[in-house]
Every structure is written in C-alpha cells, then in structure tokens.
Amino acid sequence: MTSADVIIIGGGIVGSSIAYHLTEAGCRDVIVLERETHQGKGSTGKSMGGVRAQFSTQVNIRMSLYSIPFFAAFDEVMGHPSGYRPQGYLFVATRQSHLEYLAENYRQQVAAGLKALCQLSPADVSRLAPELRTDDVLGGSFCPTDGFVDPHSVMTGFMLKAMERGVQLLREAEVTGIARDAHGVCGVQTSQGLLSTRTVVNAAGAWAGQVARLAGVDLPVEPLRRMLVPTEPFEKISHASPMVVDMSTGFHYRPEGRGVLLAWNDPEESPGFKLNFDRGFIEKVLTRGVDRVPCLEEAEVNPKRAWAGLYEMTPDHHPVLGAVTGLPGFYLANGFSGHGVMHSPATGRILADLILKGSCDLVDTSLLGFDRFAAGRLLHETAVL
Numbered sequence: 001m002t003s004a005d006v007i008i009i010g011g012g013i014v015g016s017s018i019a020y021h022l023t024e025a026g027c028r029d030v031i032v033l034e035r036e037t038h039q040g041k042g043s044t045g046k047s048m049g050g051v052r053a054q055f056s057t058q059v060n061i062r063m064s065l066y067s068i069p070f071f072a073a074f075d076e077v078m079g080h081p082s083g084y085r086p087q088g089y090l091f092v093a094t095r096q097s098h099l100e101y102l103a104e105n106y107r108q109q110v111a112a113g114l115k116a117l118c119q120l121s122p123a124d125v126s127r128l129a130p131e132l133r134t135d136d137v138l139g140g141s142f143c144p145t146d147g148f149v150d151p152h153s154v155m156t157g158f159m160l161k162a163m164e165r166g167v168q169l170l171r172e173a174e175v176t177g178i179a180r181d182a183h184g185v186c187g188v189q190t191s192q193g194l195l196s197t198r199t200v201v202n203a204a205g206a207w208a209g210q211v212a213r214l215a216g217v218d219l220p221v222e223p224l225r226r227m228l229v230p231t232e233p234f235e236k237i238s239h240a241s242p243m244v245v246d247m248s249t250g251f252h253y254r255p256e257g258r259g260v261l262l263a264w265n266d267p268e269e270s271p272g273f274k275l276n277f278d279r280g281f282i283e284k285v286l287t288r289g290v291d292r293v294p295c296l297e298e299a300e301v302n303p304k305r306a307w308a309g310l311y312e313m314t315p316d317h318h319p320v321l322g323a324v325t326g327l328p329g330f331y332l333a334n335g336f337s338g339h340g341v342m343h344s345p346a347t348g349r350i351l352a353d354l355i356l357k358g359s360c361d362l363v364d365t366s367l368l369g370f371d372r373f374a375a376g377r378l379l380h381e382t383a384v385l
C-alpha cells in the first residue's frame with residue numbers, strides 16, 4: 001500500500017501552500033489529493049485575489065503581515081509570478097460610526113506592526129479615487145501594501161516548488177473515507193485506492209465539513225455563494241486604482257484587465273453549494289455601484305463573463321487551524337471566510353510548524369483551534385467583505 005508522512009486533502013491554494021511549507025521545513029514525503037482533473041476548480045479559481053492587512057483582529061492582521069511580504073518576494077523565491085500588485089485597499093467611510101471603527105482598527109493594525117497605513121480626509125479619498133461621489137464621505141483609510149494577487153498563479157507556484165522537492169500531486173483522487181485506529185488517523189480511502197499515513201490535513205475549502213465528517217468530526221464550515229461581475233474594457237476608472245470599499249453598502253471594486261471587477265456581498269444569500277451565477281445579481285451590484293461611482297452607468301457588462309464561487313464560512317469568520325483534540329494526526333486548515341487566498345502563505349507556515357514542531361510563533365494558534373466552538377471562545381472579525 002502507498003504511504004506518506006503527510007497526506008493533504010485538497011489541491012487549492014491552501015493545500016498547495018501547506019505542501020510547500022512542509023518541504024521548506026524538510027518534510028518531503030507528502031501527497032496532495034485533488035478530486036478534480038486539475039487544480040483551481042474550487043474557490044481559488046473564483047477568487048477576487050484581494051490581499052490586505054486592514055483587519056480588526058490581531059490574528060488576522062498578523063497572518064497578513066506574514067503573507068503580504070511573502071507575496072512581494074514570491075516571484076524571486078518561487079521562480080513563478082504571484083501577480084502581486086500593491087495598489088492598496090481604500091475603505092470609504094460615510095458615517096461617524098465608520099470613522100470610529102476605522103480609527104480603532106488603525107490602532108490595532110499599527111500595534112501589530114503595520115507601518116504604511118494612513119487615515120484619510122475626504123479630500124484624500126477623492127484624490128485616490130476621483131471617480132467616487134463624495135458628497136457624504138467623511139474620510140477613510142488606505143494601506144498601500146494591500147492590493148491583489150493572481151490566486152491561480154500563486155497556487156501553481158506553491159505546488160510546482162513543492163513537487164520539485166518531491167511532493168506528489170494526485171489528480172482525480174477523491175477522498176471517500178478516513179481510516180482511524182486506536183492511535184488516531186491511519187489512512188485515507190480514495191477513488192484511486194487506500195493510502196496509509198499518520199497525518200492527514202483537511203484543506204478541502206468549502207467542502208471541508210464533508211471531509212471532516214469522514215473522520216467523524218463535526219466541523220462548522222458552511223459554503224456561502226459569492227458573485228463577481230467584470231465590466232467590459234472601461235477607461236473611466238484608472239487601472240492603477242486600489243480596491244475601493246464603500247462602507248455604506250459593502251460594494252467594492254478593483255481594476256481587472258482593461259475593465260473593473262464589481263463585487264457586493266448580498267446579505268440575503270443563504271448557505272449551500274450554489275455555484276450558478278444568478279443574473280438578477282447584476283442589477284443589485286450595479287445599483288450600489290452607480291450610486292457610489294456614477295460613471296459606472298456607462299460601463300458595459302456581459303452576464304456570460306460573470307461568475308459565482310463559494311466562501312467557506314465559520315461562525316466567527318476566522319479560520320480553523322491545527323489539530324483536532326481526540327483524533328491524533330488529523331489537522332484542519334479550513335473556514336477562511338473569504339480570506340483564504342490572502343492568508344494562504346501564513347496558513348502554510350502555521351500548519352507546517354504545528355505538524356512538525358507542535359507549535360507556531362507566528363500567531364496565537366490557540367485562538368484558532370477547533371475546540372473554540374465547543375468552548376464558546378469565538379473571535380469576531382467584522383472587517384469581512
């Protein structure tokens with residue numbers, strides 16, 4: 001029977017980063033199992049690619065402070081492009097409560113070591129995004145090292161480097177069972193046969209709950225549909241624009257190719273494996289968009305180019321990272337709640353450290369453990385897009 005020191009279930013950006021980080025720490029006997037014919041068919045290939053350190057909790061900020069410099073150095077270290085474009089994230093405040101919220105986040109972010117962050121006046125906001133309607137804008141915040149990456153390219157770069165060092169990627173290998181014995185996990189049943197191992201990592205994205213159930217673990221990760229609408233080529237918004245977030249509605253956009261990528265998280269969306277794009281969403285996103293960016297009235301949209309993907313939500317919008325108490329050898333890297341691309345480098349490092357050393361000093365990993373749900377120790381991230 002084939003065996004490996006570590007088996008990773010899921011070949012998206014998270015599984016690929018974990019594989020790379022394991023090899024970086026010297027562990028090369030690793031198999032990644034991906035049920036699709038190729039990588040990137042899960043959420044990674046659907047992502048908006050935003051990366052930011054502007055979060056409200058220390059743990060999320062610290063994960064970004066590891067990940068963003070990692071993306072900046074990626075091309076040199078991996079020999080593969082990350083597509084990192086440090087064009088910034090601009091949060092636009094229209095209420096006093098938004099300003100207070102940004103000021104508190106600013107304190108948290110500076111305390112964590114973020115240096116480049118600025119709090120903005122309405123005039124600063126207009127200067128950074130001249131296309132905005134600003135009559136009700138009270139201010140904002142901007143971090144120039146935030147920006148975007150190419151998620152597919154990052155995933156590929158991680159996996160190519162890991163494979164160069166001996167990691168095996170098995171495609172069309174669906175995991176259908178996880179075997180356990182008196183010592184913990186002992187193997188994985190796949191559509192290509194049984195593999196033996198003492199360490200299994202669940203990196204199955206929005207499907208993580210199903211995979212956890214195979215090991216008898218009840219993981220609170222739910223799929224939630226998110227939709228994105230690209231415009232046709234559009235010259236009225238600069239291609240050097242930051243990601244702009246209108247805090248009054250949650251509408252956000254960024255340049256993409258020769259056009260603009262439009263996003264809005266519909267609060268009426270309900271959990272489920274819904275992967276169809278709903279054409280009714282175009283009117284919803286454009287209504288919010290034109291309200292804040294009047295020139296978008298002139299933008300053309302082709303519904304056939306719009307798409308839907310799945311966020312993997314936890315009850316507190318923080319990931320679940322690390323071992324499962326009571327099931328030795330079973331590790332979770334799940335529930336990124338919309339931030340799995342930007343936090344993939346930190347996640348890879350944290351999982352490699354936890355698997356190989358039993359601890360990680362990058363963040364306080366006890367905050368992100370699976371047992372927090374049963375103990376009611378939830379963390380709340382409010383800066384979720």
Ligand SMILES: Cc1cc2nc3c(=O)[nH]c(=O)nc-3n(C[C@H](O)[C@H](O)[C@H](O)COP(=O)(O)OP(=O)(O)OC[C@H]3O[C@@H](n4cnc5c(N)ncnc54)[C@H](O)[C@@H]3O)c2cc1C
Binds near residue numbers: 043047049203204226
């Ligand atoms: C519209 C949209 C916009 C987003 N925007 C951003 C953003 O701006 N910034 C950001 O950081 N994040 C963003 N995200 C979230 C981000 O895309 C995800 O958090 C991230 O891709 C998760 O990566 P993953 O590797 O865990 O999951 P995935 O990429 O989904 O990979 C999981 C893999 O596991 C495989 N799998 C599942 N079950 C099994 C099984 N039983 N056996 C074998 N293989 C299995 C799947 O086929 C899949 O390839 C966005 C997501 C969406 C949908």
